[in-house]
Amino acid sequence: MINLVLPESLEKMRSDIKAIAFSLLRPIARKYDEAEHVTPVELEVLRRRPSEGKKNKKDKKTPPEKDTGMLPSTNLATIIALEEMCWGDVPLTSSIPGYGIGNAAIAAVGTEEQKEKFGGKYTAFAITEPGAGSDTGSLVTTAVLDGDEWVLNGEKIFVSAAERCEAIVVWATIDPSAGKAGIKSFIVEKGTPGLTLDHLERKMGFKASDTGAFVIKDCRIPRENILGDPEIKKSKTEGFRGVMKTFDNTRPIVATQSVGVSRAALDFTKEKIEEDGVRLDYNQSPNSLSSVEKEYYLMEAHLEAMRLLIWRAAWMADNDQFNTLEASMSKAKAGRYGTLITQKCCDILGPLGFSEEYLPEKWMRDAKVMDIFEGTGQIQHLIVARNIMKLSSRELR
Ligand SMILES: Cc1cc2nc3c(=O)[nH]c(=O)nc-3n(C[C@H](O)[C@H](O)[C@H](O)COP(=O)(O)OP(=O)(O)OC[C@H]3O[C@@H](n4cnc5c(N)ncnc54)[C@H](O)[C@@H]3O)c2cc1C
Structure with a gap:
């Protein structure tokens, strides 16, 4: 059962992170609310190092902490640290280089090779399209296998970290007639020909985060950049x-x-x-x-x-x-x-x-x-x- 007493190590981490949120994020929160689309250079000191994903993997093998019996907790530890950072400022926390939503996607469903290759890249996540928001199953971006490459075509809007990311996890269908079963995700590196940042959005809030729209035209990526199984499963979903x-x-x-x-x-x-x-x-x-x-x-x-x-x-x-x-x-x-x-x-x-x-x-x-x-x-x-x-x-x- 869940134990609500946090281990000492997490309590210590919590107070260390609150100090960072207080001294680093709070003082610049207004600055980047006013300077929309300007990169918060102060966050560079927090950039995720490529080795960090590997460290987590090793941590999982360590035994439960003595004081609570809790399993070492990647998600729970992230949540506890994140609350402190977000107390400092949410859009700035979301703009820390290296911690994109695409990174979470690769961590959740990527192969060991993909984690190794892309784990250190700041990765955005692009599902939303002009005609597909809540109903993700209706997206129309396509991915067609051509030899050893996938060729992607479509449009993605409201992508967080659009300008500052180094790669994007793009959702696309490999078979529009297959409905949801045909939808797969692909890792597209920034700079790949055919991937163009069209514009950045001007927003009511969350301004420190660079939200933008992409046009994807005949964008070729290696076959192995598909996340998960390339087969369309018999079971529809x-x-x-x-x-x-x-x-x-x-x-x-x-x-x-x-x-x-x-x-x-x-x-x-x-x-x-x-x-x-x-x-x-x-x-x-x-x-x-x-x-x-x-x-x-x-x-x-x-x-x-x-x-x-x-x-x-x-x-x-x-x-x-x-x-x-x-x-x-x-x-x-x-x-x-x-x-x-x-x-x-x-x-x-x-x-x-x-x-x-x-x-x-x-x-x-x-x-x-x-x-x-x-x-x-x-x-x-x-x-x-x-x-x-x-x-x-x-x-x-
Ligand atoms: C700042 C910002 C950052 C974003 N970052 C990303 C990102 O990084 N990657 C990405 O892919 N997307 C991103 N998005 C897009 C976001 O995920 C979508 O806006 C969201 O999923 C809603 O889709 P939509 O805007 O098309 O609204 P719609 O789906 O058109 O919905 C409009 C309204 O109808 C309601 N509605 C829809 N369907 C139903 C239903 N069946 N029953 C009841 N109510 C319903 C919705 O709740 C909503 O209130 C971002 C958006 C913003 C504003």
């Missing part, structure tokens, strides 16, 4: 499930972004209401709470629920348990409540929550996207319902 597996790892990560930004907003709000004379006393009777106190406690309770759902999903992934339901539950709850908490904090703060002198208005803008990417809140609810009711995507849409 078997192959597609393979590529969807990435989301079981990445949805708790995006959910954690919501936890980080919500906690930042709550901490700031607490500081300001305490300066105004509100004393948060957890022993007080509910009947004597002021409206602000009551709202604050409720938000804290939601934050705790968000975190616990995420920890469960991450713990299950670490222990090789099927966690699609739990990953989507965590994303549904965190995406929605991250939006609500950051907005409510701005309400409580009044003019301080609206002023660009402080960060809460930025946190409110940033939080919105966490309920959109990696599957919107509505889509997470659908996945949860399908899993509980044992219905297929065709039966419940």
Whole structure:
């Protein structure tokens, strides 16, 4: 069973990372909110080294920590570290070179050779197309095998890390008549002829992240750059499930972004209401709470629920348990409540929550996207319902 007492090593890591978030990210958060599309050079010191993936592999073989009996936890450790970084700033955390969503995809479904070759490259993830967002099964980018190369054609929009990445995991169909079963993912290195960055998006929030659109025209990549099985499975969705597996790892990560930004907003709000004379006393009777106190406690309770759902999903992934339901539950709850908490904090703060002198208005803008990417809140609810009711995507849409 999950043990909520963290091992000493994770507690130490948590406080070390909070110090980095406080000293490195917070001071430049506003700068890169204003300078959209400018590369945050300060993040270079955090660039992922190619050897780090190998270190994780070795860690898995080490025995459980004595103080908790927990298995060494790649996903859970990532989640705990990420919450601290996201407390500092989410779009900057998402812009740390080397930690793209494509890296998570390669880690989840890549072969040892692919991990070795591409593990050290900053890798983006391109599914979304002008006609395919939530319904990923309707994408029209194609990949056709020609000798020893795949030839890709299509268009991808809203790709995070579009400009700064070194490679992209591109979703494409190898047989449009096969529906979802024909969808595969491919590693395309930046600089490959036929892959063109068309433009960068201007956004409401999450501005430090370079989101962009690609045109892919007769783009040739080596045959071995396909992720997963190149065969179209007889079972209609078997192959597609393979590529969807990435989301079981990445949805708790995006959910954690919501936890980080919500906690930042709550901490700031607490500081300001305490300066105004509100004393948060957890022993007080509910009947004597002021409206602000009551709202604050409720938000804290939601934050705790968000975190616990995420920890469960991450713990299950670490222990090789099927966690699609739990990953989507965590994303549904965190995406929605991250939006609500950051907005409510701005309400409580009044003019301080609206002023660009402080960060809460930025946190409110940033939080919105966490309920959109990696599957919107509505889509997470659908996945949860399908899993509980044992219905297929065709039966419940
Ligand atoms: C800043 C940012 C970064 C992004 N980064 C990436 C990236 O790196 N890679 C990538 O591939 N994509 C990325 N995206 C795209 C993102 O994943 C999509 O926007 C998202 O999946 C939603 O797709 P859509 O925009 O086409 O909306 P649509 O699918 O058109 O949905 C519009 C609305 O309808 C709702 N809806 C759709 N279908 C249903 C249904 N069956 N039942 C109920 N409601 C439904 C949705 O919840 C939503 O509210 C990014 C987006 C943003 C804003």
